[in-house]
Amino acid sequence: MRARRPFWLRLIGWAAVAFMAAVVLLHAYVAATIWWWRDHPPRETAFMAYRLAELRTKNPAAALKYRFVPYDRIATSLKRAMIAAEDAHFVDHEGFDWDGIQTALEKNQKKGRIVAGGSTITQQLAKNLFLSPSRSYWRKAEEAVITIMLEAMLDKERIFELYLNVIEWGSGVFGAEAAAQRYFGTTAARVSPEQAARLAATAPNPRFYERNPDAPGLRRKIGIILSRMPAAEVP
Numbered sequence: 001m002r003a004r005r006p007f008w009l010r011l012i013g014w015a016a017v018a019f020m021a022a023v024v025l026l027h028a029y030v031a032a033t034i035w036w037w038r039d040h041p042p043r044e045t046a047f048m049a050y051r052l053a054e055l056r057t058k059n060p061a062a063a064l065k066y067r068f069v070p071y072d073r074i075a076t077s078l079k080r081a082m083i084a085a086e087d088a089h090f091v092d093h094e095g096f097d098w099d100g101i102q103t104a105l106e107k108n109q110k111k112g113r114i115v116a117g118g119s120t121i122t123q124q125l126a127k128n129l130f131l132s133p134s135r136s137y138w139r140k141a142e143e144a145v146i147t148i149m150l151e152a153m154l155d156k157e158r159i160f161e162l163y164l165n166v167i168e169w170g171s172g173v174f175g176a177e178a179a180a181q182r183y184f185g186t187t188a189a190r191v192s193p194e195q196a197a198r199l200a201a202t203a204p205n206p207r208f209y210e211r212n213p214d215a216p217g218l219r220r221k222i223g224i225i226l227s228r229m230p231a232a233e234v235p
Helices: 007-036 048-059 076-086 098-111 123-128 137-153 158-165 176-184 191-202 205-213 218-231
Strands: none
Touching: 007 123, 007 137, 048 123, 076 123, 076 158, 076 191, 076 218, 123 137, 123 158, 137 158, 158 176, 176 191, 191 218
């Protein structure tokens, strides 16, 4: 008769099975949520929930500024600006811009610190929808898996529409509509090219630029984005 495995070994096996089951269930939930968001706007994202919890530690009555608007009610100038600033190859890649990643790695090595990320719009959307701003190898792996799922289940226009509606653009400010109203007193549909370029320039660090609207280098970034906008291809 075969010897029974030690209890500790069986315990490790049970833990491994439980972990695998949890991972499968988690990704099943993510897939179902993405499928729902094919034609329904998100009521709240993981990143919104995280920021709201932060705000409510200081002000229990704090609320987010967020209003989802359809793709055709977001100015083409803002779409071009975000493509030009964040992901020039968005319409061509399948979630990962390998050339962009290589360029970011070379910049970081040259500077000796992280100065460029190389994340695509789809990767940023994955983070905003389901993850926290914390940094870890596990979070990056989850981001990669969700990126693949987004690209497989949604077309480029829907990915971009979700992205423009849910990204952070200031303290408690989420999406193009709330940002346009917050900074320019207008709607996302009426944002001018110059306003669009400013929003795109501040998107990587919106809370900093909200506090420092005349930060050094911002005007130069806006000018670069404006010059690239005519060539930006939008879905």
